[in-house]
Amino acid sequence: MGTDNVRIAVLGAGSWGTVFANVIADAADLARDEDPAAPAVDVVLWGRRASVVDTINDEHENPDYFPGMKLNPHLRATTDADKAVAEADVVVLAVPSQSLRDNLAAWKPHLREDAVVVSLMKGVELGTRMRVSEIISEVLECSSERVAVVSGPNLAREIAERQPATAVVACPHEETAVRLQKLFKSAYFRPYTSTDLVGVEIGGAMKNVIALAVGVAEGMSFKDNTKASLITRGLAETTRLAVALGADEHTLSGLAGMGDLVATCSSPLSRNRTFGEKLGAGLTLDEVVAQTKQTAEGVKSSESVLGLGWAHGVDMPITESVVRMMHHDLSPAEALVGFMSRSTKPERYGV
Numbered sequence: 001m002g003t004d005n006v007r008i009a010v011l012g013a014g015s016w017g018t019v020f021a022n023v024i025a026d027a028a029d030l031a032r033d034e035d036p037a038a039p040a041v042d043v044v045l046w047g048r049r050a051s052v053v054d055t056i057n058d059e060h061e062n063p064d065y066f067p068g069m070k071l072n073p074h075l076r077a078t079t080d081a082d083k084a085v086a087e088a089d090v091v092v093l094a095v096p097s098q099s100l101r102d103n104l105a106a107w108k109p110h111l112r113e114d115a116v117v118v119s120l121m122k123g124v125e126l127g128t129r130m131r132v133s134e135i136i137s138e139v140l141e142c143s144s145e146r147v148a149v150v151s152g153p154n155l156a157r158e159i160a161e162r163q164p165a166t167a168v169v170a171c172p173h174e175e176t177a178v179r180l181q182k183l184f185k186s187a188y189f190r191p192y193t194s195t196d197l198v199g200v201e202i203g204g205a206m207k208n209v210i211a212l213a214v215g216v217a218e219g220m221s222f223k224d225n226t227k228a229s230l231i232t233r234g235l236a237e238t239t240r241l242a243v244a245l246g247a248d249e250h251t252l253s254g255l256a257g258m259g260d261l262v263a264t265c266s267s268p269l270s271r272n273r274t275f276g277e278k279l280g281a282g283l284t285l286d287e288v289v290a291q292t293k294q295t296a297e298g299v300k301s302s303e304s305v306l307g308l309g310w311a312h313g314v315d316m317p318i319t320e321s322v323v324r325m326m327h328h329d330l331s332p333a334e335a336l337v338g339f340m341s342r343s344t345k346p347e348r349y350g351v
């Protein structure tokens, strides 16, 4: 990435891809207003469906996700992923984590070798137990220095409404993180930088798992003591895992750790919390899956992060309960009994 004009492709016109592309377009307008000589930033959003792409281009709206909400008029959309990728200095990925590997393999032949690749995703791959940045490095055969992650308390609808929010842009190459921070900073979206990819990604994947548990508690009509306990012990569990994988402990008390955990576990907008809430209220797993149209990453990632915990000797009781509820028919009532009857221990233990 140089100082010339910058072309950015956002791949995935779902909830977060649409809103993040809009953030970048708003950020570009702000940069141009502040300095008319600043390099131009062009952002294009790839979506699978022509009808959605046409409506974004013609009416500046994504009616499937945010009907009636106006997007930046400079934001363009396309169904041609290969062209969008081929022209991009920065490629931003916003598809479900579990399908990313196949998507990337298809896009790889078109992707420029010097392009920076940014993940907006919050999941860990089933089977390989790889974080998203690891999948990107493996499939694209590139160093982690070219890969960045954006994460934080970022419920898409609130940011679509241009409510103030913050996030972390993490990249092992600090200069790249700072360049991306400038490209993504708008009047209402304030990114901080970090070099801790592991901590930021584990924070993002784990908060979805804990939000499932908090949602179950909500569905069972438990109130704030229960939810605060799950959030706090969930953060302890998240931090133990992240540190065991090499993260900086402080990252987990920051925006991509505690910040996102609190936002997701508190918000009825969260797909993961809502998924858990329905299960806790008595719907069967099949019924909840059938009602869930958008990506609830924690359902599949719970298995991957539990596997990571086992592989590194990390105790993850909340995650284990979530996995058993999501994949092994444990009822919420049984999960509660199992969780509360464990042996007692000091508040701080393990890694």
Ligand SMILES: NC(=O)c1ccc[n+]([C@@H]2O[C@H](COP(=O)([O-])OP(=O)(O)OC[C@H]3O[C@@H](n4cnc5c(N)ncnc54)[C@H](O)[C@@H]3O)[C@@H](O)[C@H]2O)c1
Pocket: 012, 013, 014, 015, 016, 017, 047, 048, 094, 095, 096, 097, 099, 103, 120, 121, 122, 123, 154, 155, 156, 157, 293, 294, 295, 297
């Ligand atoms: N929505 C949010 O508030 C939010 C905020 C921060 C991060 N995230 C993360 O962003 C990622 C994407 O989430 P989202 O909210 O945009 O999900 P979404 O379900 O709203 O959208 C996913 C998009 O990917 C497309 N898609 C689905 N399967 C695909 C496949 N096999 N190949 C190609 N495209 C496919 C869908 O058509 C859709 O456009 C997730 O990892 C999520 O955790 C979401």
Ligand SMILES: O=P(O)(O)OC[C@H](O)CO
Pocket: 122, 152, 153, 154, 155, 156, 208, 211, 260, 263, 264, 269, 270, 271, 272, 273, 295, 296, 297
């Ligand atoms: O709707 P969720 O549960 O995927 O959460 C959305 C964002 O990740 C919150 O930061």
